[in-house]
Amino acid sequence: MSGALQDWKSQKKPFAAVVTAPVFWLALFFVAPMAIVWLYSFGQNAGPADIEISGTLDNYKRATEWLYVSIFLKSFAVAGLTTLLCLIIGFPVAMAITFAAPKWRPWLLLGIMLPFWTNLLIRTYALMALMGTNGYMNKGLAGLWEGASWLRTLVGMQPLDAWTPVQLLYNNFAVVLGLVYVHLPFMVLPLYSALDRLDKSLIEASLDLGAGHLKTFMQIVVPLAAPGIVAGVMITLIPALGAYLTPDLMGGTDSQMIANVIERQFKRANDWPFGAALSFLLIYAMFILIAFQSMRSNKVKAA
């Protein structure tokens, strides 16, 4: 890394030639539109299709009212829980892929990637078909229930009451489940790439020197996989924080997240300035998260 750095300092012209196009691209299609939205957040509606940028801070004042702060906090909680579950589920999966026989590894990775290549909406609808009142999960559970009831009659006991479907869909449980399902690949892939680089002789050494499996895992594997864990957490937490399709389709009456509120400002409420202010508060929150991460990695490098 540092070698490459020296190279571009001594050879500025080729570097400039390479870097101009992406910088131009970024400025034209990212910085400029975002700047316009940022300006909107200091404006107010002057008609059904006109926004007057007056430098007002009213939108931010409104966005920091308890109502919206509480929705921000709720979104953080849901996204945090999603990330934690992804980590708990994803770590063993990444370990399993790392330690699988080499000929199996590409297939296991493909298994992780395949859902990733399918449209999010299709995956969500598929999950909804599975989890509905008359969906396959409830049908399966009903089958088990009836089986158990039949077994009880065999041993002379009263049969169970009739099966009542479980409400899996349209609640916060469904939202978290949907988000975990959608974001799991984001967690598994960085974890896998960190674990794959891990020197396996260190694990052997730890085991040979008398540490148990749990101790080896906690003191050798986890610290060495830390960059992968941090990357996985960031890359899962940030999109989960901005999720709107999953809470919209799978959530119940109290499952709104901040992105749903933002969407409604731009569409139904037709209040772009307020939507812009909410969006930028979300973006600032993400910047702070990323800043924490880079501060942390700088500290690790310095130590």
Place this chain on the structure above:
Amino acid sequence: MDFKTFLHAGSNRRAMLKGMGVAAVGFSLTGALAGCGEKEAKKLANGEEAKLNFYNWDTYIGETTLEDYKDSAGVDVNMTLFASNDELFAKLRAGNPGYDVIVPSNDFVERMAAADMLMPLDQAQIPNFKNVAKDYQDVPYDPARKYSMPYTWLALGIGYRKSKVKAVPDSWKVLFDSDEYKGRIAVLSEAGDMFRLYGKYMGKSVNGLTDADLKAIEAMMIKQKPNIKAFHEDNGQDLLLKGEVDLVLEYNGDIAQAMVEDSDIGFVIPKEGSQLNSDNLCIPKGAPHPKNAHAFINYLLDAEAGKKITETILYPTPNDAAKALMPDAYKNNPVIFPPADVLAKCEYAKFNPELQPKYEEAFTRVRAA
């Protein structure tokens, strides 16, 4: 969701595409550009090229209407689709990207007219206006039909599963103010419609709500929230068909489609009255083919063409000449054409730029509560 209901979801103009909004935007943009960008085609007698860009709801036209029009007028109609009025408005907000005819609902006709986004219609070029029912020739949301021609109309009401209710749910009370059907109810996620219908339940006009009313309604909504299973995105008929809920707040046209598939489904407009909507044909400012647009709107209002459209979409038609050609099963269907005494208590919602953000914020509070 089995294959049949999936297909059904796809066959409804408001349900499936809404979720696919992003994809639809991509499609329609390329479609519109392809329509405008092709090399110079032959000119018509009116001096315009033989093209027309039609921006419509999904499954909201007769099966052969566009081909029939090409055969009779020689004009290629390039139809692209939108999924909500918000999408339509957002698309035209920064200038017309090349559409000639659009289909906004009544409150958006008002909103777009107020934003100076619509071209005044030349009624001399639309002689078939005479086919339109008297009630729709002059409407409060577009006095003297300056900007719009009626295409369909709808009424909100309660769709229900007959075998799961004790009595016909003919009052908003069962949805808004009762735990009788706890956990088996889905209502609309559109804040404005919800507040206005609660207003109807309280005996007010949908256009006469005060701040105090909003407060009272918000408290009622929060109290009722535990009894509601979901706020649906206008796909209530699917929830009803799949057995997710037994009562749903929906449009009569959507439930009429569901009743074709499932005879256990019923629909009623509550006795307190309800809210009417109407979709309208308009020409946005900056339309590249305004004369073709007038001619096309005139064709859509033709009796035979209107009949074919109505046969496909099964919505109530404001076109009397087309309705006269329809079979009795449609004309006398009380779901599609509710009795006059019920309709007399229904109102159109006026576009109200001050109240809309208040509805949204109050509804956000209800969801957060």
